[in-house]
Amino acid sequence: MKVMKFGGTSVGSAANIANVKKIISGVNEPIVVVVSAFKSITDKLLTTSRLAAAGDYSYEREFREIVEQHVTVVCKLDISEPQREKLAVEVNKLLDELSNIFKGVFLINDLSPKTSDKIVSYGERLSTLIISYAFSDYEILDVTQLIKTDCAFGKHTPDMELSNKLIRNAFENSSKKVLVAGFISTCKTTGEITNLGRGGSDYTAAIFASALDANILEIWSDVDGFMSADPKVINNAHVIESLTFTEATELCNFGAKVIYPPTIFPVYHKNIPIRIKNTFKPDAPGTYISHDGETRKSKAMIKGISSISDSCLITVQGLGMVGIIGVNFRIFRALAKNGISVFLVSQASSENSTSIGVRSADANLAVRVLEEEFEKEISLGSINRVLLETELATVAIVGENMKYTPGIAGKLFETLGKSGISVIACAQGASEVNISFVIKNKYLRKALNSIHDSFFLSEYKALNLFIVGIGTVGGNLIEQIRQQQPKLMEQYALKLNVVGIARGRKALFCREGINLDNYKTELDEKGIPSSPEILRDGIINMNIFNAVFVDCTASEPVSQIYGDLMSQNISVVTANKVAASSAYDNYIKLKNTARERNIKFLFETNVGAGLPIINTMNSLINSGDKIVKIEAVLSGTLNFIFNTISKDIPFSKAIYLAKESGYSEPDPRIDLSGMDVVRKLVILTREAGYQVEQADVEKNLFVPQEYFNGTIEEFWANIRQLDSEFEERRKKLESEHKHLRFVAKYEKGKCEVGLQEVGQNHPFYDLEGSNNIIQITTERYNEYPMIIKGYGAGASVTAAGVFSDIISIANIR
Template identity: 70%
Template sequence: ALEGLDMDASQAHRILSRLNEKLDELRNILQGVFLINDLSRKTSDKIVSYGEQLAALMFNYILDDSVLLNAMELIKTEKIADKHLYDKELTNKLIREAFQTPAQISIVPGFISSSRDTGEITNLGRGGSDYTAAIFAAALDASELEIWTDTDGFMTADPKIISNAYTIEQLTFTEATELCNFGARVIYPPTIYPVYHKNIPIRIRNIFNLSGAGTYISDKPSSKDGKAMIKGISSINDTCLLTVQGLGMVGIIGVNYRIFKALAKNGISVFLVSQAASENNTSIGVKTDDAQLAVQVLEKEFSQEIALGSMNRVLLEYGLATVAIVGENMKYTPGIAGKLFATLGRSGISVIACAQGASERNISFVIKRDFLKKAINSIHDSFFLSQYKVLNLFIVGIGTVGGKLIEQIKKQQQELMSQFSLKLNVVGIARGRKALISRDGIDLDNYKQLMETEAIESSPQILKEKIMEMNIFNAVFVDCTASEQVAAIYEDLISKNISVVTANKVAASSDYETYANLKKLSRERNVKFLFETNVG
């Protein structure tokens, strides 16, 4: 690891000696844990600190004129419930004293702290290195906090879900906090708080993209965004929803107080609350890991009411996800919620619970986890965060009609995007007993070859199941066959909010009841059922 560094043999030897000392310490601790078969919180905090200690030590040797500071002597924590929270007043005092005569370069191991009462090592939790930087920036009244990470900053959505998500150039502290709290893992949420109170801007930069501007976070809304309704979409994909309900809750003061007090005493964090106006139920969103404990805590708290029948047992729902849309301009734009829920409805996505604060900077809602990708894609497309409106096509039958259609799509793709901001993404092609399926889109230049090498065995029923399993947004099923078996799956597809376009009248010219049902269902689902036979 030291071979590429410009240093003489004696310097390299000194570094390796110090690193080996630290590694020997760690080895001894791990050996002790193994021998007694026990890992205490104190020992765990000690073990996880070594990564930062080793990294800081190496940088201290590599960077000339640098001074290595001991984070344990500067960042002090107090224990509240089961968490170590930093003591702001004492920590600021210690940091300012240490920097009265600052070195040219000061290096501080992130993440590490110590108890103000016992002096024992503690840590600041996940993302603690960012948090350490923010604590120092606030204590020293820095002009700006730069955080270098492995992403270009905050994105309009998770790029793993939205391939054309792009970097948000500027956010307010509030917008960044909302996105962080709902799953955006760019920085650790508490990082924002110390610098927010001092109005110190944060700049997120990518260490692998030095030319990228990243994301700038301050108290000022971006002038570039104009009237953009939302800034970004964030999600938490391991949501459980607990519902406390019962007619005995109506009009009773203090029920919610008891709910949140009981959860807080047991260290359970709640990130979403939704309550009926009638007050007969309150739903709360928690992480999956906390769900069972939360149920036990609440049923113990309300055991008397449950026994008397004035309240039901706590209802727990697994397999959910929480999605949030965030933006300062939401509060000035009427109809955001209407547009959001209409978008979800058109995609056949049911909302299980929702919440919006009075600040109107965030609307969050809970859906089934299976619909997460579809929901985020639909919202991203609907709120014009995407450059193009995308239609995801499944083309069945690639004879004369289907083959010509694919050729047309291939030739006119650029024109459709430039003139109509419409992108046709072919995600499925089926022929006979073979089908080619790709969520990211099929290469139309090579689809014939791919049909021979990568196609799966298929039938109308198998194809229907694959399409439903993909659960993709803005889906259109294009039938270029004259098959009654293919026409027989139209109803199931339309019922799942998939539009059907067919170059035949097999379904339309069958019994009137079938035709009428397809048209009625398409209207109810707000999708298209279009048919035509004049293709010459």
């Protein structure tokens, strides 16, 4: 025998009823079909009841909508006209009864629980009646005569022994095709209409399956099955193919609304599997729930993540609780007497505090009853006033495989820590199937995404990038990301999701990701006014997981928001040299923030564009080596100029060619001043482990200060005056087989930059074009220093260096 339950959406229209009929027509064994009220009807019945009880005439409008919804289905149902007329009479009779009840509630302005239960029962009574005409070969059983309930704390619970007996007796003489209304029951003592609560149709189906020893219970709705997380929050959440009963129960108890939690209990003891199916995708496999759930076949450490967003945490605390037997008994007894359900308990090992998680709707009542219970202890000061924390969320990670995998809790809390999310309370049962924790509600989305990503429940690991500056470097970076995205996703399961782009005074944010094929158009058309402060606030308020801020500007104001971003656990990758070369206190504060927050502050491209200079130095130092001397040619622009000067190309023209070739800044005086090299030397020296400021660097410049005054036009007009001087020097060096190099140097606590003449035996002699070179002398590499050499300028190589820093954050192999 098979029991199949169809939800309100599944039977919410004549077309949907026909679809259900097609699904069940393929069943070749005895079958029980349990149906819910039509979609939204239960909610409308409750709303209409409240309006009528309040004396609000608008209840009549709500009731008309209920009538119209059912009449529409009757009119469109695929049955003969005589049958339709007969059905219409029976439906109208039920609707008239319902109308009279509403009128009575309206007149006396009172809605008792008994009346409310009777009103909502009409949803299933109407839907079952209508569906029975479409399923003409099915026998209807009156569920009110089969499922009997007891009442406790205002809630109706089925008497399983009696209900099972009544169901089995009813089926002794029934047909092999039975239709049953879900949700409805009756009190075993009074015979009055009761119900099994929200989602009670699932429960009805499970009770029937258990009583009849069915082969399987199928729950058909409008979802594909249990999801690895809430798909409204996590776009790439996927269907969980199999679960154990325990896993499914844990997920249901913590907010997964796939099935009504009590549904699992009746079939669990009979080992009757449950299959969750989508009525509108009948060929999809859905989720299979059983005792083993094929857990051992799954490699996933956790199966899914569930959450309760409307959580409150209540804490009973006081030194008077330590060593006192029965305190927790009193807590839970007081709550149980008032029908308050607790879904999380966390107790300190010192016994001086117990925290419990409850729904927001129960929070104030829970505080009141606990303060009444401990009134004497509170007045004596042995127990503090009951503490209530609101606007919280409770998250649970669930999976049987957790018990076989060490370090799950460590990985969970590390993941949350990296995202800057503090855990307020946590609980883990000895079975290790569920780890639950409480956080601030505002971090729920971020927490769910971080965990989903970290535990490989997502198809891809995601990095969410905010890119500021889309000029030569930023533009090249975005193009490289666009081209590499398919390869990274295919080979490394890494998705680089650009969620923010800004330039000048415009910014564009999109949590789902910006289309990089036409981002400039989108930025122009949809961008909002921006500034560094607006940018900072926008990124922080997006509250997105695995966030990386990428600065491709040379802006000082932009660099000033790094600290605020990093304090919110947002990593920073920057080609902007301002921050790392700023005041040493600021530099070290950013480094320390990254270390404390377990995030990244990466600026490899600050020196040598795409050359692995800083990473190499860090590796040397981290391995215990000590850098004692640095010598480097760090300006691709200046190296290009001194390599280009010749008999036919004077100094001034070489500067012009550097600008035209894109090696220099639009204003080449920035390069000629040597300040760019000063900043780079400061950064390298700091990364070598020494405290130095820009003012500490001795500058031996080769262009007199007067050439830096005035306009850029005046500079171009006057710079020719130095051509003859440099030509004389060039000729002399040529005869001596030497070259000019602008060298940055650190040694014995001294930093300096300036022109240096190098001979043929010097490693800097053959440095071509705009290349950079750095020679690092350490305690280990002393006699033969380490040399790193290569392209040190150009937008594409700088962008590639930034890209490399981004990839390093993903930690892919």
